[in-house]
Amino acid sequence: MAPNRTDIPEIFRTLRWPLVLTRLGMVAERLARSFWPLWSIAIFALALLMLGVQDEVAVEWVWGAxxxxxxxAIWAGWYGVRQFRWPSRGAAMLRLDGTLRGNPIQAALDTQAIGGGDASSTAVWRAHQKRMRDRLAEARAVEPDLRVSKxxxxxxxxxxxxxLSVAILFGSLVRVQSVTGMGAGGPDVAQGPAWEGWMQPPAYTRLPSVYLNDITAPExxxxxxxxxxxxxxxEVGALSVRESISGRDLSPEEAQDTAQDFAVLKSGELAVDGPGGRVWQIAMIPDAAPAVKRDGEIEVSxxxxxxxxxxxxxxxGVVMGTAxxxxxxxxxxxxxxxxxxxxxxxxIEVPLPMPVAGxxxxxxxxxxxxxxxHPWANLPVKLSLEVQDGRGQSGLSKPQSLTMPGRRFFDPVAAALIEQRQALLWNRENAANxxxxxxxILNEPDDLFRKDVEYMRLRALAKRLETLAKYGAITDEKQDELAQKMWDLALEMEEGDLDDAxxxxxxxxxxxxxxMKNGASDQEIAELMQELREATRDYMRQLGQQQARENPEGQQMNPQDMIEMSQDDIQRMMDRIQELMEQxxxxxAAEAMRQLQEMLDNMQITQGPGGGGQSPGEQAMEGLADTLREQQELSDEAFRDLNNGQRGQGQRQPGQGPQGQDRQPGQGQAGRDPGQGQGGDDPASELAERQRALRDELNRQRQALPGQGTEAGERAAEALERAEGAMDGAERALRDGDLGRAIDQQSRALEALREGMRDLGEALAQQQQQRTGEQGFADGGDPGEQRDPLGRNTGNTGRVGTDEGLLQGQDVYRRAEELLGELRRRSGELDRPEEERNYLDRLLERF
Structure with a gap:
C-alpha cells in the first residue's frame, strides 16, 4: 500500500542533514576502498621525490620508475572507477534507519495494511506513527567506515x-622540483643550475649542523x-667553488667538481660562483689544546x-689523560x-681519572x-701529566720532582727488610751484600724478633738469597719472588700477628x-691513632670479660690499687693526645701518652651499675656486634674475590683484611674449626665454610637471646632468624660459585642483623626501665649514671641509647667522607667490571 504522500516532505525535512551527511560518508567509504591503490602509488612517488632519489640515480632509472x-597509476585509476558505485538515497536511508531504535524511518513511511476501518485499530496505528516520528528527531549522521583492510x-x-613519514623526517619538498630538470629541454634550462651546502661541526663540540643555503649573513x-x-x-661548469679555508690549491677543473668535501683549517673566504651563488667570510674558532697541572699537596695513607x-x-672537554x-x-x-x-x-704510566658526569x-x-x-717507592721521581681532547690534541704538564709515594715502615727490622728489598730490585748484583x-740482623735475634717463626723465615730467606747469588741464578722470576717474600715478611712484622689484645x-x-719520632705525616699519625683507639677498645672489652670471670660476685677491688675509668674517659684522653700532635x-703528646699507658696498666672498667660483670643483655649485644663485624668482613672479602676474578687467598697480603684494615688472627672467622677451609685452592669454598660457621654462631646466639616475651624481643628474634636464613642462602651461593648472589644475600643478612640489634636494644631498655621503676633510688642506683652496652651514659630518661653522640671526635666523619669519596671514584672507573660498578652504585644510593 502506498505511503501517505502528504507526510513525506515533513519526514524528509526532519532527516535532511543526517541523511545528506550519511550519504557523503558512504561516498568517502567507497572512494577509499576503490581508489586506495591510486593514492598509495601517488604517496609513494611523492616520498621518493622528497627524499631526492632522482638526484642519486641515473636519469634512465628515473624515467623507468x-x-x-x-x-x-593508470591501472589503479581504472580499478577505482570500476569498483566505485555512487550510493543511492535509499541506501543512505536504510543505513541511517538501522542506527535508530525500531527503524522509525521505515515505520513513518509505512501505511496501515489492515484494520483501516476500525477506529480502535486506527488510533493505535496513529499512536505508533507519532512515536516513530518523534524518534526521527534523534537521528544523527552515521560515521563512515574508512577501513580498507579487507x-x-x-x-x-x-x-x-x-x-612518506621517512621523507617528512629526512627529506624536503624543495627537492621535488629537481625532477623537472631532468632530460633535454627541461625547466632547468630556463631556471639555471642549483647548489646545496652543509657545515658539520666536529662531534666532540656537540654543536648542530648548519644548512648553508639558509645562511644569508656574510660572516x-x-x-x-x-x-x-x-x-x-x-650543467657541469655552470657553478664553481672558491675557498681559502682548507689549505687546498684548487685547479679550475677541480673547482667545478659537483661534489666537494673539505675541512675548515683556517679563517678565510668560501664562495659558490655562478648563478644563485653566494660568498661567506669564514671566521674559524680555534680549538685550543688542553692543559693540565698538579694542584695541591699529595696525601699518603x-x-x-x-x-x-x-x-x-x-x-x-678533556677526553682522557695519563700520568x-x-x-x-x-x-x-x-x-x-x-x-x-x-x-x-x-x-710508570697510570690513566688519570675523569669525571663520570658533568x-x-x-x-x-x-x-x-x-x-x-714498585722498586721506585719512596725514591725521587719526576711526574708528568698528559691529557687529550676530542681532536687528539695533547696537553703536557711540566715535569715535577717528588718522592714516589709509598708505604713507610716503622718497625726497625721491617724497615731494614724493605730497604734491602729495594736494593735487590735496584740491581740483582746486590744480592750477596x-x-x-x-x-x-740474625746475629742477635732476641732483641729484634717477637716470634721465632719470623726469625726462621728471615734465616731461610738469607740462605736462599746467598745460594742464588753465589751461582748467579737470580732470574727475573726469582728476583720478583724474593722481593715479594721480603715484602710479606716485613708487612707481617710491621702489622703483627697478635693473639693478645x-x-x-x-x-x-x-x-x-x-x-712521631720519625716525623711521619699528619695522615699517617691520624691512621695510627685510629688503630690505637681500636686496639684499646678491644683490650678494654677483653679485660672486662676477664674481670667478670675472676670476680663473678661483682666485688669491688681496693681503690688504692685500681683506677676506675670508663671507655669515654679513655677516648677523651686520646682526643687530647691527637689534638696535641696536630698542634x-x-x-x-708523648707525656700524655705515657700517663694514658699508666692508667691502662692499673684500670678497672666500669660495667653498668655497681661496676660488676656484663649482664646477659650486654653480652648478647656484644656478641651480635662481633657477628655483624665479621659478616661485614666476609662480605668485603667476597666482593674483593668477585672483583679480582676468583683470585686465591694467597694473593692477599698477610695480616690485611678488607679495605686494608688490620686483621688479627681469627678475626672475621667466627666459629671456624682448626684446619677447616685451609689449604683449599678455591676461595669461594673457604668463604662458604666461614659463612657456615658464622651462621652456626648466630643460631647459638639466637637461642640464648634475652628479652623474650616482649614485643621488641620478638621482633629481634624474627630479624635474627631472617639474618640466619640470608646467611644460609649466601653459603649455598658461595658453594655454587655465584659470588654476585652471595653478596646480595650477605647484604640482606647485614641489614637484618642491624635491625635485630636495634630491637634487642629497645627490649633491654624496656627491661631496664622496669627494674628502675621497681627499685627506684632505694639501692642508690641513679639512672642518669647507668651505662649502655657501649659504656655510654644512658641519660635520665631510661631510654635505649644515650644523650651523648654515638660517633665521637672528628676522625669518624673524616673516615666516612674518605670512604664515600673512594666509592664515587671507583664507581666512575669504566674499566672496572659492570657487576662491581653496579654494586658500588647500590652502596652510594643507600648511603
Whole structure:
C-alpha cells in the first residue's frame, strides 16, 4: 500500500542533514576502498621525490620508475572507477534507519495494511506513527567506515605511508622540483643550475649542523675542523667553488667538481660562483689544546695509598689523560745498595681519572694509587701529566720532582727488610751484600724478633738469597719472588700477628711513638691513632670479660690499687693526645701518652651499675656486634674475590683484611674449626665454610637471646632468624660459585642483623626501665649514671641509647667522607667490571 504522500516532505525535512551527511560518508567509504591503490602509488612517488632519489640515480632509472609508477597509476585509476558505485538515497536511508531504535524511518513511511476501518485499530496505528516520528528527531549522521583492510589484506598502503613519514623526517619538498630538470629541454634550462651546502661541526663540540643555503649573513663563525659539504646540480661548469679555508690549491677543473668535501683549517673566504651563488667570510674558532697541572699537596695513607690532585681544562672537554713517573736518577742518594747503576725499568704510566658526569671543560680530580710495591717507592721521581681532547690534541704538564709515594715502615727490622728489598730490585748484583746484612740482623735475634717463626723465615730467606747469588741464578722470576717474600715478611712484622689484645694495643702505641719520632705525616699519625683507639677498645672489652670471670660476685677491688675509668674517659684522653700532635706539641703528646699507658696498666672498667660483670643483655649485644663485624668482613672479602676474578687467598697480603684494615688472627672467622677451609685452592669454598660457621654462631646466639616475651624481643628474634636464613642462602651461593648472589644475600643478612640489634636494644631498655621503676633510688642506683652496652651514659630518661653522640671526635666523619669519596671514584672507573660498578652504585644510593 502506498505511503501517505502528504507526510513525506515533513519526514524528509526532519532527516535532511543526517541523511545528506550519511550519504557523503558512504561516498568517502567507497572512494577509499576503490581508489586506495591510486593514492598509495601517488604517496609513494611523492616520498621518493622528497627524499631526492632522482638526484642519486641515473636519469634512465628515473624515467623507468616514472613509467612503472605511471602504469600503476593508470591501472589503479581504472580499478577505482570500476569498483566505485555512487550510493543511492535509499541506501543512505536504510543505513541511517538501522542506527535508530525500531527503524522509525521505515515505520513513518509505512501505511496501515489492515484494520483501516476500525477506529480502535486506527488510533493505535496513529499512536505508533507519532512515536516513530518523534524518534526521527534523534537521528544523527552515521560515521563512515574508512577501513580498507579487507580490500588491502597485504597492507601495501602502509608501505607508502611509511615512505612518506621517512621523507617528512629526512627529506624536503624543495627537492621535488629537481625532477623537472631532468632530460633535454627541461625547466632547468630556463631556471639555471642549483647548489646545496652543509657545515658539520666536529662531534666532540656537540654543536648542530648548519644548512648553508639558509645562511644569508656574510660572516660565519665555524669551529676548527668542521666539515664543509657542497653539492652542485645542473650543467657541469655552470657553478664553481672558491675557498681559502682548507689549505687546498684548487685547479679550475677541480673547482667545478659537483661534489666537494673539505675541512675548515683556517679563517678565510668560501664562495659558490655562478648563478644563485653566494660568498661567506669564514671566521674559524680555534680549538685550543688542553692543559693540565698538579694542584695541591699529595696525601699518603698509612697503607701507602697516594692521592695526587690535578686540574685539567679544555675548551670542549678533556677526553682522557695519563700520568707518567720516571726515576730522577740525579736526585737519588747513590750510597749503599744504590751505589751501582740500576737495572732498566719502564716508565710508570697510570690513566688519570675523569669525571663520570658533568662538564669536563675544567675539573679537579685526584689520581689514587698505591705504588708501595714498585722498586721506585719512596725514591725521587719526576711526574708528568698528559691529557687529550676530542681532536687528539695533547696537553703536557711540566715535569715535577717528588718522592714516589709509598708505604713507610716503622718497625726497625721491617724497615731494614724493605730497604734491602729495594736494593735487590735496584740491581740483582746486590744480592750477596743483602744476604750478609740479613746475617748481621740474625746475629742477635732476641732483641729484634717477637716470634721465632719470623726469625726462621728471615734465616731461610738469607740462605736462599746467598745460594742464588753465589751461582748467579737470580732470574727475573726469582728476583720478583724474593722481593715479594721480603715484602710479606716485613708487612707481617710491621702489622703483627697478635693473639693478645694487650700486646696489640702496646704494639699500636709503639708504632705511633715511632712515627712521631720519625716525623711521619699528619695522615699517617691520624691512621695510627685510629688503630690505637681500636686496639684499646678491644683490650678494654677483653679485660672486662676477664674481670667478670675472676670476680663473678661483682666485688669491688681496693681503690688504692685500681683506677676506675670508663671507655669515654679513655677516648677523651686520646682526643687530647691527637689534638696535641696536630698542634705540633709532640713532647706534651708523648707525656700524655705515657700517663694514658699508666692508667691502662692499673684500670678497672666500669660495667653498668655497681661496676660488676656484663649482664646477659650486654653480652648478647656484644656478641651480635662481633657477628655483624665479621659478616661485614666476609662480605668485603667476597666482593674483593668477585672483583679480582676468583683470585686465591694467597694473593692477599698477610695480616690485611678488607679495605686494608688490620686483621688479627681469627678475626672475621667466627666459629671456624682448626684446619677447616685451609689449604683449599678455591676461595669461594673457604668463604662458604666461614659463612657456615658464622651462621652456626648466630643460631647459638639466637637461642640464648634475652628479652623474650616482649614485643621488641620478638621482633629481634624474627630479624635474627631472617639474618640466619640470608646467611644460609649466601653459603649455598658461595658453594655454587655465584659470588654476585652471595653478596646480595650477605647484604640482606647485614641489614637484618642491624635491625635485630636495634630491637634487642629497645627490649633491654624496656627491661631496664622496669627494674628502675621497681627499685627506684632505694639501692642508690641513679639512672642518669647507668651505662649502655657501649659504656655510654644512658641519660635520665631510661631510654635505649644515650644523650651523648654515638660517633665521637672528628676522625669518624673524616673516615666516612674518605670512604664515600673512594666509592664515587671507583664507581666512575669504566674499566672496572659492570657487576662491581653496579654494586658500588647500590652502596652510594643507600648511603
Amino acid at each position: 616514472a613509467a612503472l609508477l605511471g602504469a600503476g 580490500n588491502d589484506p597485504l597492507a601495501l598502503r602502509y608501505v607508502a605511508l611509511l615512505a 660565519i663563525d665555524v669551529p676548527e675542523g668542521a666539515e664543509i659539504t657542497l653539492r652542485m646540480y645542473g 698509612y697503607e701507602g695509598e697516594a692521592q695526587i690532585p690535578f686540574t685539567a681544562s679544555d675548551d670542549h 707518567r713517573f720516571t726515576l730522577d736518577l740525579a736526585a737519588v742518594d747513590r750510597r749503599y745498595g744504590r751505589a751501582i747503576e740500576p737495572e732498566p725499568r719502564e716508565t 662538564d669536563r671543560s675544567e675539573f679537579t680530580e685526584a689520581l689514587v694509587g698505591n705504588f708501595s710495591l 743483602i744476604a750478609m746484612i740479613f746475617k748481621t 694487650r700486646e696489640r694495643m702496646e704494639r699500636a702505641r709503639e708504632r705511633l711513638e715511632e712515627a 705540633g706539641r709532640m713532647a706534651e
